[in-house]
Amino acid sequence: MGTALLYDEEMTKYKLLWVDPACKIEVPERLIVSYEALVRSGLSDRCISIPAREASDSEILLVHSELYLEAVKKTPYMTLEDLKEFTLQFGDVYFHPNIYHCAKLASGSALQLVDSVMTGKVRNGIALVRPPGHHSMHGAANGFCVFNNVAIAARYAKQKYGVKRVLIVDWDIHHGQGVQYCFEDDPSVLYFSWHRYEHQNFWPNLRESDYDSVGKESGAGFNINVPWNNVGMENSDYLSVFCHVLLPVAYEFCPDLVLVCAGFDSAIGDPEGEMCATPDIFAHLTHLLMNLAGGKLCAVLEGGYNLTSLAQSVCQTVQTLLGDPLPQLANLRGPCKSAVESLQCARSAHRRYWSFLKHAADPPMTDISTKHIKSAMEEEEKTEMAEEERCTEGKVWPEPPERLCPPVCSASVLPDDVACPDGLKRLSSSKDLEPLLVSKLKNRFRTAAVDGDRVTTFSRLYTLIEKLVANEIRNGLVLVPDVAAAMMCVVQDLTSDLVKRVLVVCVGKEKELDYVTTDGKVLVVQISSEDREEQRSKYYIPVCLKKGCSDTSGFIQAVLGLLLPLGYEYNPDLVLLVRMPGSGVVDSMWQQLIGLLQGFAKGHTLVLMQVNEKACMGSTASALLGHPAPPLQDLQTPFPEDGDALERLRERLQADWKTLQTTS
Numbered sequence: 001m002g003t004a005l006l007y008d009e010e011m012t013k014y015k016l017l018w019v020d021p022a023c024k025i026e027v028p029e030r031l032i033v034s035y036e037a038l039v040r041s042g043l044s045d046r047c048i049s050i051p052a053r054e055a056s057d058s059e060i061l062l063v064h065s066e067l068y069l070e071a072v073k074k075t076p077y078m079t080l081e082d083l084k085e086f087t088l089q090f091g092d093v094y095f096h097p098n099i100y101h102c103a104k105l106a107s108g109s110a111l112q113l114v115d116s117v118m119t120g121k122v123r124n125g126i127a128l129v130r131p132p133g134h135h136s137m138h139g140a141a142n143g144f145c146v147f148n149n150v151a152i153a154a155r156y157a158k159q160k161y162g163v164k165r166v167l168i169v170d171w172d173i174h175h176g177q178g179v180q181y182c183f184e185d186d187p188s189v190l191y192f193s194w195h196r197y198e199h200q201n202f203w204p205n206l207r208e209s210d211y212d213s214v215g216k217e218s219g220a221g222f223n224i225n226v227p228w229n230n231v232g233m234e235n236s237d238y239l240s241v242f243c244h245v246l247l248p249v250a251y252e253f254c255p256d257l258v259l260v261c262a263g264f265d266s267a268i269g270d271p272e273g274e275m276c277a278t279p280d281i282f283a284h285l286t287h288l289l290m291n292l293a294g295g296k297l298c299a300v301l302e303g304g305y306n307l308t309s310l311a312q313s314v315c316q317t318v319q320t321l322l323g324d325p326l327p328q329l330a331n332l333r334g335p336c337k338s339a340v341e342s343l344q345c346a347r348s349a350h351r352r353y354w355s356f357l358k359h360a361a362d363p364p365m366t367d368i369s370t371k372h373i374k375s376a377m378e379e380e381e382k383t384e385m386a387e388e389e390r391c392t393e394g395k396v397w398p399e400p401p402e403r404l405c406p407p408v409c410s411a412s413v414l415p416d417d418v419a420c421p422d423g424l425k426r427l428s429s430s431k432d433l434e435p436l437l438v439s440k441l442k443n444r445f446r447t448a449a450v451d452g453d454r455v456t457t458f459s460r461l462y463t464l465i466e467k468l469v470a471n472e473i474r475n476g477l478v479l480v481p482d483v484a485a486a487m488m489c490v491v492q493d494l495t496s497d498l499v500k501r502v503l504v505v506c507v508g509k510e511k512e513l514d515y516v517t518t519d520g521k522v523l524v525v526q527i528s529s530e531d532r533e534e535q536r537s538k539y540y541i542p543v544c545l546k547k548g549c550s551d552t553s554g555f556i557q558a559v560l561g562l563l564l565p566l567g568y569e570y571n572p573d574l575v576l577l578v579r580m581p582g583s584g585v586v587d588s589m590w591q592q593l594i595g596l597l598q599g600f601a602k603g604h605t606l607v608l609m610q611v612n613e614k615a616c617m618g619s620t621a622s623a624l625l626g627h628p629a630p631p632l633q634d635l636q637t638p639f640p641e642d643g644d645a646l647e648r649l650r651e652r653l654q655a656d657w658k659t660l661q662t663t664s
């Protein structure tokens, strides 16, 4: 299934008609450059174009008051003076004779997107709209927003499709207070937002934007705020918050639909955000949400005021929605102190509501929530810094790397008598391997006595890895007689000269895994039930689950809170996923794991399985081909000892692996 794209140039036909420094950044060109970038890159042609439509009164009234709607209805007939007058009652927003029409189109586009996804016409999609929506409230326009597009879409999805749980992720750099107010007492809508806050010194300067606003009454726990109290946040900071705050809760919440308040003012170069995360981060943020809700994801444009980074960020998002390989994120260096404080506060504020955060630490000693009365000195400093450093237009960043689709998505190497799963391209048998290579492998094994079919398997593995590294194939599945031996061979012999760093994810019981890596060329993370002595080196990390890999709650918690952060920091060129026989890992969890691991190494994942496990080849193939993994149903509370052990493991490892840090 495809990706929907909603865009209508009518929504570019309104603008600021008078002088207002607070509003001058919200210009029609925002939509024009975004759409043109999609056209120029060829991405728009790969999407399914869905027409915009006007939201009806009743749809708008799902969120807004009749009084407010009736008032806005009058604006098309107002004189310039009347429009100015009308605007004064609201904050940081402007009206225009055509903005009501555009606001209906913006909300209607979000609803069209929900229809397309919920009816299965498309898998996911994005609506490029203006005016944005997440600041507008029941009875008021605010922050360039007139109708709350995403809030209306959430209510609409529940009403029309009986959606039980909606996750709203707001990665815009401003707090979508309008969305928070709408759902703060509603446990069926989980709202997550990070936002520039600076201890309440940044717009909209609300006390309720802080991390301790967790929702009200039955909605307690279903509102998550992560305040950024410094500018300059980077990719590492964003990924840490996803791995340690949003994703554990999102998986426990298990939404039926994911809506994204896709604001791109959180990207580098934006005058509002003043952050340093690069446009390719949105490829990963999108990817990390794509295995929730069976892939049903609707992104709706909110902010984004640097036309260059906005266009690039939109393209990164759309390319991921289309299923293209992800770019490798360069030099992640762990979250900054302020970010760790913020995520620690958010985790501790929510640990009573979410079993996946149960073991979160107490808030940091330095209580960061109080509004710091900035001393005259600091204010002065700030104004001094104002000109040179704060001018974000001067910011430059590298063009996001090309994300080329290999000609073959998934290849397989199987014993001749095993049928190849649909969609996989079978690598031909060993006969086409040049004798030179086979002899090279023979002497690599240093024992001439290696039996023939073992050499065959390994030579085929070598071929597959060569093609992965050459980007001729995106990922692969290999069935071998002895998975542990094959893994040792891949790790010791086949990758040394082909790749720089291999992430080995070993699922299931340990079998003569006496391999210890110390040089950093291989990072082994083993998830199993084996209780073993201390981990042997920085590059060999055993995670043991009380009930083993069949405990999906413990498994996903280890994947989100340990494996993902490690993987991002290690930044491998190849991922080797080894399924030990008898691991007991549940199929949906196995598919979720494969889906999430695609975020690394441009999707170059090599799955190693034992021939006698060929029964799960189908679901493995489905995940390798990029089909969304099935939701992890009714997750139990993870075993306390597992949750506790994970926290201790993170504390022990965080000196070596900064992205594991969750406490300041």
Ligand SMILES: NCCCNCCCCCS
Pocket: 021, 022, 023, 092, 132, 135, 143, 144, 172, 174, 203, 263, 265, 272, 302, 303, 304
């Ligand atoms: N420096 C100008 C102040 C603008 N404040 C309103 C921002 C609304 C963003 C909507 S995403």
Ligand SMILES: [Zn+2]
Pocket: 172, 173, 174, 263, 265, 272, 302, 303, 304
């Ligand atoms: Zn914004």
